Structure formats: C-alpha cells, structure tokens
Amino acid sequence: MKTTPVKDSYKTVIVGGGIVGAGIFRDLVLNGVETLLIDAGDFSSQTSERSSKMLHGGIRYLENMDFPLVFEALHEKNLWLKLTPHLTREVPFYMPVYKDSKRPLWMIRIGLFLYDLLSSFKNSPFSMKNRDECVRDIKGLNPEGLSGAGVYYDGIMDDAKITLEVIYDALNEPHAFAINHTKVTNVRKINSKNTLTLKDQLTGEEKNIIADQVVYALGPFTDSFLKQYSFYHWKDVLLPSKGSHIWIRSTDLPIAHPIVMTPQDEYGDRVIFVIPHGEKVLVGTTEVPNKDDLFHVKPTEEEIQYLLKNLNLYFPQSNLTKDKIIGSFAGIRPLVKEENTGGDRGKTSREHKVFQPASDTYVIAGGKYTTFRVMGREITQKICHRFHLSYNQDKTESPLRSPSVVGPFEWHLPSETELIHICEKEMPKTFEDLVVRRLSVLSRAIWKEKTKEDFDTYFNRHLKTLQRYLKISAEDIAKFN
Numbered sequence: 373m374k375t376t377p378v379k380d381s382y383k384t385v386i387v388g389g390g391i392v393g394a395g396i397f398r399d400l401v402l403n404g405v406e407t408l409l410i411d412a413g414d415f416s417s418q419t420s421e422r423s424s425k426m427l428h429g430g431i432r433y434l435e436n437m438d439f440p441l442v443f444e445a446l447h448e449k450n451l452w453l454k455l456t457p458h459l460t461r462e463v464p465f466y467m468p469v470y471k472d473s474k475r476p477l478w479m480i481r482i483g484l485f486l487y488d489l490l491s492s493f494k495n496s497p498f499s500m501k502n503r504d505e506c507v508r509d510i511k512g513l514n515p516e517g518l519s520g521a522g523v524y525y526d527g528i529m530d531d532a533k534i535t536l537e538v539i540y541d542a543l544n545e546p547h548a549f550a551i552n553h554t555k556v557t558n559v560r561k562i563n564s565k566n567t568l569t570l571k572d573q574l575t576g577e578e579k580n581i582i583a584d585q586v587v588y589a590l591g592p593f594t595d596s597f598l599k600q601y602s603f604y605h606w607k608d609v610l611l612p613s614k615g616s617h618i619w620i621r622s623t624d625l626p627i628a629h630p631i632v633m634t635p636q637d638e639y640g641d642r643v644i645f646v647i648p649h650g651e652k653v654l655v656g657t658t659e660v661p662n663k664d665d666l667f668h669v670k671p672t673e674e675e676i677q678y679l680l681k682n683l684n685l686y687f688p689q690s691n692l693t694k695d696k697i698i699g700s701f702a703g704i705r706p707l708v709k710e711e712n713t714g715g716d717r718g719k720t721s722r723e724h725k726v727f728q729p730a731s732d733t734y735v736i737a738g739g740k741y742t743t744f745r746v747m748g749r750e751i752t753q754k755i756c757h758r759f760h761l762s763y764n765q766d767k768t769e770s771p772l773r774s775p776s777v778v779g780p781f782e783w784h785l786p787s788e789t790e791l792i793h794i795c796e797k798e799m800p801k802t803f804e805d806l807v808v809r810r811l812s813v814l815s816r817a818i819w820k821e822k823t824k825e826d827f828d829t830y831f832n833r834h835l836k837t838l839q840r841y842l843k844i845s846a847e848d849i850a851k852f853n
Contacts, residue, residue, distance in 0.1 A: 379581075380580075380581055380582060381581060381582035381583070381584075382406055382407065382408045382549070382581060382582070382583050382584070383405055383406040383407065383583075383584050383585065383759060384400060384405055384406065384407045384408070384583065384584065384585040384586070384587065384755055385407070385408045385409075385410065385566070385568060385581070385583035385585070385586050385587070386400075386407060386408070386409045386410065386586075386587045386588075386589060387410050387556050387568075387586065387587070387588050387589070387590060387597075388410075388411065388588060388589035388590045388591065388593075389409055389410065389411030389414075389415040389416065389535075389539070389550070389552060390411075390415075390416055390418060390419055390420035390535060390589065390591050391416065391420040391531070391534065391535045391538070391741055391744045392420075392589040392591070392724075392736055392739065392744050392747055392748065393409060393411070393587070393589035394409070394415065394416075394420075394535050394536075394538040394539045394542070394744070395538060395744040395745050395747065395748055395768075396587055396589060396736070396747075396748035396751060396752060397409040397538075397539065397542050397548070397550070398538050398539070398541060398542040398768060399745075399748060399749070399752040399765075399767070399768050400752050400755060400756075401542045401545040401547060401548040402542070402545065402767040402768060402770075403752065403756050403761060403762075403763050403764060403767060404547070404756075404761050405547070405752075405755055405756060405759060405761065406547035406548075407542075407547070407548060407549070408549045408550070408551070408581070408583075409539065409542075409548075409549070409550040409551070410550075410551055410554050410556060410570065411551075411552045411553070411554070412553070412554065412555040412556070412573065413552065413553060413573070414552050414553065414800070414801070414802070414804070414805045414809060415535060415536055415539055415550070415552050415799070415809075416531070416532040416535035416536060416809060417532075417805075417809065418591060418592075418593075418667070418703070418704075419591045419592060419703045419704055419705070419706065420531055420532065420535050420591075420741070421531055421532035421535070421703075421808075421809065422531075422615075422617075422669075422701050422702065422703025423531045423703065423741050424615075424617065424645050424647070424654065424656055424657055425528055425529055425530065425531055425647065425649065425654055426526055426527060426528055426529065426645065426647070426742075427448075427449040427452055427453065427460055427526065427527030427528070427529050427741075427742050428445065428449060428526040428527065428742060429442045429443075429445040429446035429449060429487060429490065429491065429526065429742070430442055430445055430722060430740060430742075431483070431484075431487055431524065431526075431632075432643050433722065434483055434486060434487065438722070438723070439490060441722060441723055441740070441743075442487070442490050443490045443491075444743055444746065445740055445742045445743050446487070446490055446491040446494070446495065447491065447492070447494070448742050448743050448745060448746060449526065449527050449742050450491065450494045450495070451745075451769065452527070452529075452534070452742075452745075453527050455769075455770075455771050455772060456529075456534060456537070456771075456772060458775060458779045458781065458782065459529055459530050459533050459534050459537065459779065459780060459781075460527045460528070460529045460534075461527060461528050461529075461781060462496060462525050462526070462527050463525065463526070463527070463528055463629065463630055464496075464523050464524070464525055464629050464630070465523065465524055465525065465526055465629070465630045465631070465632055465645075466501070466506070466509065466510055466521045466522075466523050466629050466630065466631050466632065467480060467521055467522045467523070467524070467631075467632040467634070468506060468510070468513060468518060468520075468521045468631065468632075468633075468686070469518075469519045469520055469521060469522070470517045470518055470519060471517040471518075471519055472517060472636075473519075473634065473636075474634070474636060475634070476519070477500065477519055477520050477522070480500075480522040481500055481522060483522075484498035484522045484523075484524045485498065487524055488524070495524070495525050496525040497525075498522060498523060498524040498525070499522075499523045500520060500521070500522055500523070501520050501521045501522075501523055502520045503515065503518045503519060503520055505520070505521075506518060506520060506521045509628070509629065510627060510628075510629065510631065511626055511627060511628070512625070512626070512627070512687045512689050512690055513631075513686060513687065514685065514686055514687065514688050526630075528630070528647055528649065529780075530779075530780035530812060531741060532808075532809045532812075533776055533779070533780060533809070533812065536776065536798065536799075536809065536810075537772045537774060537775060537776060538772065539799075540772070540773075540774035540776075540797070540798070540799075541772040541773050541774055543774070544773055544774065550799070551570075552799060552801060552805075553572065553573045553574050553801050553802070554570050554571065554572055554573065555570070555571050555573055556568050556569065556570060556597075557569045557570070557571045557578070559586075559600075559601050561603060562582075565582050565583075565584075566582065566583045566584070566585075566586050566732060566733070567580055567581070567582055568580070568581050568582075568583060568586070574801060574802070574843055584732065584758075585732050585733070585734075585755050585758065586732065586733045586734070587733075587734045587735075587736070587748075587751055587755075588733070588734070588735045588736070589736050589748075590735075590737075591704070591706045591737075592610065592612050592662075592666050592704035592705075592706045593666060594609065594610055594706060594735060594737050595608045595609065595610050596666070598729070598735065603730070604729040604730065604733070605729065606729060608709075609708055609709060609725070609727070609737055610706050610707065610708060610709065610737060610738075611707045611708070611709045611710075612661070612662045612666075612704050612705070612706065612707070613659050613660070613661070613662070613704065613705040613707050614658065614659070614660050614661065614662040614664070614669060614702055614703075614704055614705075615656060615657035615658055615659055615702065615703055615704075615705060616656060616657060616658045616670075616671035616672070616675040616676070616679070616700065616701070616702040617654055617655060617656030617657055617671070617679075617700065617701055617702070618654075618655050618656065618671070618676060618679055618680075618697045618699070618700045619652045619653070619654060619655075619697065619698050619699035619700065619814070619818070620652065620653045620655060620683075620692065620696055620697060620698065621651070621652060621653070621696065621698055621821065622648060622650070622651050622652055622653055624653075624690060624692065624696045625646070625653045625683070625687060625690055625692065627646065627648055627653065628648065629648070630645060630646060630647040630648065631645070631646040631647075631686065632644075632645060632646075633645075633646060633682055633683075633686050635682045635685070642658070642659055644656065644657070644679065644682055645657070646683070646686075649780075650781075650783070651818075651821040651822065652698065652699075652818060652821060655679050655683060656679065658671075658675045658678060658679070659705075660675065662704055664702075666704060669702040669703060669704055670700070670701075670702055671700045671701070671702045675702075676694065676697070676700065677694075680692055680693065680694065698815065698817040698818060698821070699814050699815045699817060699818060701814075706737055706738060707722070707738060708723070708724070708725045708737050708738035722738065722739060722740045723738060723739065724736060724737065724738040724739030724743075724747045725737055725738055726750050726751060734751045734754075734755075736748060736751060745768050749765055753765075774797070776794075776798060776810065777790045777793055777794050777798065777810070778790075778794070778810065778811050778812060779812075780812050783812060783822060785822075785823050785825060785830070786811065788834055788837055791834055791837060791838065792837060792841075794806065794810050794811075795838065795840075795841035795842060796841065798810050800841075800842060801842060801843065802842060802843060802844070802848075803838075803842060803844045803848040803849065803852065804852070805842075806838070806842060806844075807852065815853045816852065816853045817853070827849075827852075828849055828850065831849045832846060832849060835849070
C-alpha cells in the first residue's frame with residue numbers, strides 16, 4: 373500500500389482521516405479522481421473510534437421528526453450489514469418500559485412500527501415483550517414496575533475497523549494515496565493554487581504539496597482549524613457535544629442483548645445504550661458541552677457516576693461501582709448549529725452540512741457515522757465534474773476488498789507472520805496504532821480478558837520484528853495503559 377506522498381501535487385487532498393474523510397476518499401478514487409488522504413494522528417483515532425459502536429437509524433430521532441435522516445440511516449445500516457459482515461452484526465435491542473416511563477408500551481409499539489416502515493421493512497421485524505418475557509430474557513433487570521419492552525433490530529460494529537477498511541479498499545486504486553501521523557501546518561494560496569505544508573508528526577520532516585481541490589473533513593476540529601486562515605472567512609458552525617462511555621466486564625453485567633435505558637433526569641430525553649461486546653459491555657453515552665482539549669477528551673467523574681447510577685437503577689442486583697470499570701473513553705460529536713434548538717444538543721439534528729469557502733475548497737461537518745457513505749456525495753460529484761469525469765454513486769455499494777487480519781468478532785492472537793502482514797498492509801506507525809486499532813485491544817485489562825498470554829511477554833517476544841516497521845521500544849510496551 374502507498375503510505376507516503378510520491379508527488380508534489382495532487383488533484384484532490386482530503387484533510388481528516390475519520391470515517392467521513394475515508395468515505396469521501398473511497399468515493400473519489402473509485403470514480404477515478406487522484407486523491408491524497410491526510411490525518412494528523414492515526415486514521416480513525418479521534419471521534420470515529422469513540423462512538424457507541426452502533427450502525428443504527430437513530431430511533432430517538434423519530435421524536436424530532438427527522439424522518440429523512442432515519443430513512444437514510446436505516447438503509448445505510450442494512451447495506452453495511454451486508455457489505456461488512458465480519459465487522460458488523462444485527463442484534464435485538466430491548467427497550468424496557470416501566471409504569472412511570474414517559475412513553476407507554478402502546479407508544480413504543482407505534483414508534484417501532486414506524487422505524488421498520490422507514491427501513492422499507494428491511495429491518496428484522498420488531499416485537500413486543502411482556503413483563504415475564506423481559507425478566508426471562510434480560511438477566512438482572514429490575515422487575516419493579518416493569519410493564520414490558522419493545523424489541524427492535526440495529527447493528528453493532530467496530531467503528532475504527534470500518535474506517536480503516538474503507539481506506540484500505542480505496543488504496544487498491546492506483547491513484548489513491550494516504551498518510552497518517554502527518555499534520556497540515558499551513559495552507560496558502562500561491563498563484564491561485566492551494567499549497568499545503570505537511571509535517572510528519574513522528575520525524576518532524578516537512579513537505580509542501582499542491583492540491584487542485586481541497587476537502588476538509590475535520591469533525592470537531594473544523595472551526596479551530598479553518599479560523600487560522602483569513603482567506604476562508606470562516607465563522608464557527610459547530611455545537612460540539614461530548615459523549616462518554618464506560619466498559620464493564622460481562623461477568624459483572626451478564627446480559628445477552630443490548631438494552632436501551634431511557635432515564636428521566638437532568639439531561640432530558642437522553643438515552644443510554646448498554647451493549648454486550650463479547651467479554652465486555654459498553655455503556656453510554658452522555659451528551660454535555662465539552663470543556664476539554666479536543667485532542668484529549670476524557671469522561672468526567674460526574675459523567676461516570678451518571679452512567680453508573682442509571683445502570684444500578686435498571687440492574688440493582690449488580691451493585692456496579694467505579695472499580696468494576698475496565699475502560700472508558702469520550703468523544704466529541706461535531707453537531708452543526710441550528711437556530712431553532714436554542715443550543716439543546718439532544719434536539720440538534722444529526723444532518724450534515726457542506727460549505728464551500730472557496731471555489732476549490734469544500735468543508736463537511738455534522739452527520740451520523742452510519743450515513744458516512746452518502747454524506748459526501750455532493751462534494752465528490754462536484755469534484756468529478758470539475759475534472760470532466762462521470763460520477764457513479766453506485767460504485768461505493770461494492771464490498772470492501774482488504775479485510776483486517778484481526779476482526780472484532782472473530783478475535784485471535786496474531787502470529788508473527790500475521791503481525792508482519794499488519795505492519796506492512798494495515799498502516800500502523802506507533803504501538804498504540806497497532807494495539808488499539810489493528811488488534812482491537814483498548815487496555816491491558818481487556819487484553820487480559822481476551823487471552824491468557826501475558827501482554828509484555830507477547831510483545832517483547834515480537835519486539836525485533838515490530839521494530840522493523842514501527843517506532844516502538846520496550847518502554848512503549850511497559851507504559852501502555
């Protein structure tokens with residue numbers, strides 16, 4: 373795979389290697405446009421790996437009347453369930469209803485029927501469960517005041533892996549190039565051309581390149597980056613929303629199916645998903661204003677306690693405390709401001725918007741992970757026409773051609789041969805790239821849950837092999853988590 377720029381100029385450069393940038397990258401190169409994808413860190417190392425790990429239509433957006441978005445997301449969800457069965461699974465989500473719940477069972481039934489209708493009935497059909505069936509199916513669920521549950525189907529996924537495999541697939545095209553750990557440190561207009569200064573974040577080396585067209589897919593970094601350059605005349609468009617998650621051992625919360633919790637509290641109409649992923653359970657998310665450095669977002673103590681409090685309301689026998697948490701993370705949703713929401717992040721639409729601050733420059737912001745494939749069509753179509761190329765939007769409906777060595781659902785400990793393949797083909801540059809995104813291990817605690825092999829012993833045994841490809845030392849191994 374081509375991992376470094378080989379030319380001084382490119383037809384199109386995409387800045388931002390999260391899922392949206394990756395989707396536009398693949399769409400452009402499949403339609404014949406020479407394109408370079410750049411990310412300041414590793415691909416998918418920010419918002420795109422910090423989601424709730426769901427491919428979903430967004431059932432809670434029905435109350436906001438976002439029917440076109442839900443329709444589009446449900447059809448994209450069902451497409452990706454077919455295209456990436458090794459990275460995605462369709463599973464039943466249980467939505468327990470209590471006597472004091474805001475939405476009674478009859479209302480849930482109507483909502484789930486509408487959800488299936490908007491999928492053109494391509495979802496597995498919803499069902500309703502009575503109290504006894506809920507208690508039987510959901511181990512430890514609080515039975516007090518329980519009326520029943522609605523059960524609908526959505527997808528769970530490995531968010532980082534999908535982003536990576538979309539990039540790998542694009543790199544099968546001869547005019548596709550991608551580099552990670554490379555920051556754009558300056559943008560200038562020289563003789564009406566876009567000149568970008570790139571800095572390798574690991575070596576410090578700099579290089580100038582020229583781009584006929586530039587696409588910024590920067591997620592939560594959009595405003596802060598573009599305001600640096602006066603010629604874009606950029607004004608803030610984002611309403612950043614922080615979402616935090618925690619990981620719990622499945623032995624501490626032994627549920628077989630995802631649960632949708634709908635607490636009534638100070639956060640309003642927030643929903644919390646409790647999703648089993650093998651030996652661990654993901655719990656989240658919150659939705660609060662962000663006060664952290666965008667690059668180093670972490671859950672606050674308040675957010676962690678909020679998630680634990682609601683878990684214990686729904687599963688009182690589990691006695692879940694902070695010491696049961698084996699991992700946590702937070703990400704920033706780059707919501708686009710809307711005048712009629714009054715800054716309410718829960719009511720702000722997940723629709724994306726495209727801006728064009730210059731005739732040869734595009735900016736995309738907002739949107740949902742599930743709809744990444746179709747979000748950038750407006751941009752890719754315009755760029756193709758700019759280069760007198762026909763545009764076929766159906767090309768991105770093809771399966772991904774370069775699967776990861778280690779998948780999320782069929783996880784295994786890689787052999788040395790497989791580690792070499794990962795280093796040569798899957799583009800890691802640092803130890804974190806390898807462990808977190810290529811091997812799908814978020815922490816030492818989760819490594820211990822996955823394998824009986826000692827973490828340090830395993831990686832030190834392969835250290836010399838890894839050092840041929842990565843900037844890695846024994847200290848990096850010892851310091852991880």
